[in-house]
Structures are given as C-alpha cells and as structure tokens.
Amino acid sequence: MIYLDNAATTRICDEALEEMMPFLKEEYASPLGQYSLGFRANSALNTARGRVAALIGADVSEIIFTSCATESNNLFLRGLIRNLLNAGTDSAHKSISIVTQTTEHASVLNTCEDIAREYDRVRLIKVPVDRNGFVNEVAYREALKERPDVVSIMHVNNETGAVNDIKKLCGLAHEAGAIFHTDAVQSVPHMRVNVREIGVDALSVSGHKLHGPKGSGFLYLRKGVIIKPVLTGGGQENGLRSGTPDVVACVGLGKACEELFRHGSEDRTAARAASVFAAGLKEVLPAAVINRPGDSTGDSCNYLSEIVSVSIPGGDALSIIPDLDMAGVCCSSGAACSAGRKGVSHVLAAMGIGEGLAKGTLRFSFSRYNTEGEAAEAAVIVGRVVKKNLENHGILFK
Ligand code: PLP
8 A cells, every 4th residue: 555645644653652652551640640650641741842842943831732733723713812802901892803814724714714703803804825826915915904913824735735935924914913823734744844933923733744643733832922721621731721631642742743853854755755756647647737836837836845736637536536545545635634525625726726627636645654666656556547547437538
C-alpha cells in the first residue's frame, strides 16, 4: 500500500509511540496526583509542553494542549468572541466583527458562521481568494477598513498547498487593531514556523498531521491575549481547557514535535517524493491538470509542494478513489476531513475551478516516510487506474 494521504493524517513516528507506551501501561497516574507517580506524569507533561513550544518558538506558558486542531480553532474563536462580548469595556456594547477567508477549513469557517448565527452582535466578513487560491489582498484591505476585532486566515491551504503570507497579513490586521489567528495545521509539519517571527497572536496545530497520535493538538495563545474557556471545570491548562490532561497523547505530541524539529525544515524528503510523483503523472496523464497555485495563471506563487492536487477532466474522484485503493494507492478527493460530504470542494469553487474539473479532483499528499521510488511507482499506478476507470465510463482520455 502506498499511502499518499498525509494531509488527512500521518502515521505515528516510532519515537513518539515508544515514549507513549509506559504512560499507557504503568505510568497511568493523573498529572495532578500528589504522589511520585503523579509527579512523573506531570513532569512528562511539562517536557512535552517544552518540546511543543520549542518547535514554534513560543514560551511554555503560551501552549494549551487540546485534542485536535478543530478544538484549538473552536477554543480560540469561541473563547475570544465570548470574552469580547462580556468584556467590561466599551467593546461590551459595540458589535464585534470577524474576518476570515472563503477557503478556510470547515473547523474555522463553520465555527465563525455558527458564532455569527448565535450572537446578533457578531458580524462575519468572508474575504474571497484570488484565482491562485490566496487571500484576495484588495478585498482583505477593504475588510480591514471595518476595523475588525479578530482575523483568522490559514497559513497553508489543505487542498491546494497555497501558502499565505501570514507575516504580512498579520501585520496589516494589527495595523487595523485586530487580533490575528492562523490555522497552521498544514504548514507546521512541513516548514519552519516561528510565532515571534510571523507575529501571530494565536495559532492552531494538530498532532496527527505531524506524526503524532490522533487525539492530540494545541493552541498557541500569545501572552496577554485573553479568551474565555469553552470547557469549564477543574481549571486545567491555565483554566482554559478543563479536564484531566491526556498525558499519553501529549507525550506523543511532544516527542513528534521534537522529531520534527530534529529533522528540520531542510528535510526535503516529502517534497522530493511529491515532485517525482507530479513529474511522473504529467508523463502518464498529460491531460491531467495539476492545480499548483500559479501553474495555470503563470503567476509566481508560494505553495507547499508536498500537496499535489490533480484534476482529471471528465473524471469522478469518488469513483476513482476506490479503484486506486484496490490498486494499492491511498489518496483523497479534495479535503479528507470533510469526506463523506456531497458536492464539490468549496476551496476549488472559491478559486473559480468549474464543477466538472472539481468533481474529478484527487489530492495526493506526502510525508517524510514516502520514498521517491514509491512516488514514481504510484504515478504509474494512478495513470493506469485513471485511464481504465474513464474507459469503463466511456470516456477517452490521453
Ligand atoms: N485545519 C486544517 C487546515 C486541516 O487540514 C484540518 C484537517 O485536515 C484541520 C484543521 C482539522 O484538524 P483535526 O483533525 O486535528 O481536527
């Protein structure tokens, strides 16, 4: 099986799994326990927090462990808005506005929409993207004239790999007086992200996208930014996320972050495998469209090459994926996190890609565990399977 769905989730790295094992077996105490077993669990939690903070250049006090990036996004957006609505200042009386973009992941987009539905005083502005999938700068500057309270723009898009210039977008938002959050789920696993350098106030990360365990994630919240908790209770995680911490998940996340840091952003294994795959695919399926930001427009764009989005004219991704599975290649249609949903990807639609092409779009995504050899093999398999699939549906494809 050649696994090319790493933007959906990754295999856990051996180093993380190994460190987690004792905490699943004999070291099972709560980190709040006032005995040596509890102290050891607490110390493991602190080590994990230190490793996570080191990866993104944050202070340990700025890391809130969560169960996934969906939770991190919810905690930040709901927590901030609730705080602004309840603040005992002038802002308690005025309306609150949120700026985001149309191609965000559902965990940001649906959360913003839900907040705006819930509170009459909250207004949502969704900025469109340009034809390459980047936030439309003219529309963004226009939205900032409204002096929003919060801006949430993703770092790297999970379907196309488009890399937004977060430092610039954050700087503009700050000039307009807004608090800036970024969903960095797809960037942190592949590029160096330092919160002080890019200047963000909050950032969400998922553990299972960077070879950590499922059920792990964190929110970076810059010192001084105040949010209200979504989960209230025993006051763990600085009062922002109550509940006995999942030490096993946090230990695995911490170790996976340390491994990522050790490999460094110079580790181009995944990017090399992805480019071998894309080149191979162009040879076997010259009519396939690779949706690389800038490819069809000729514009120079910053994108993550580890995500290869391919549109098969006339094809139907939902019928090709099972055939690829049978042939030993795992990939997804559009965004796997919203798989099961009918209709074409909101990201491709927002970029102006027609429904026909969007329907036939497959996403292949790579990790440091993919080799160039299997990438070349996968391209040949995809070529063969796609041609056969289309032939079976009476479509001739070059
Ligand atoms: N944000 C982005 C950009 C994603 O790609 C995903 C999942 O694919 C998420 C958020 C949600 O991550 P999680 O599964 O950790 O909730």
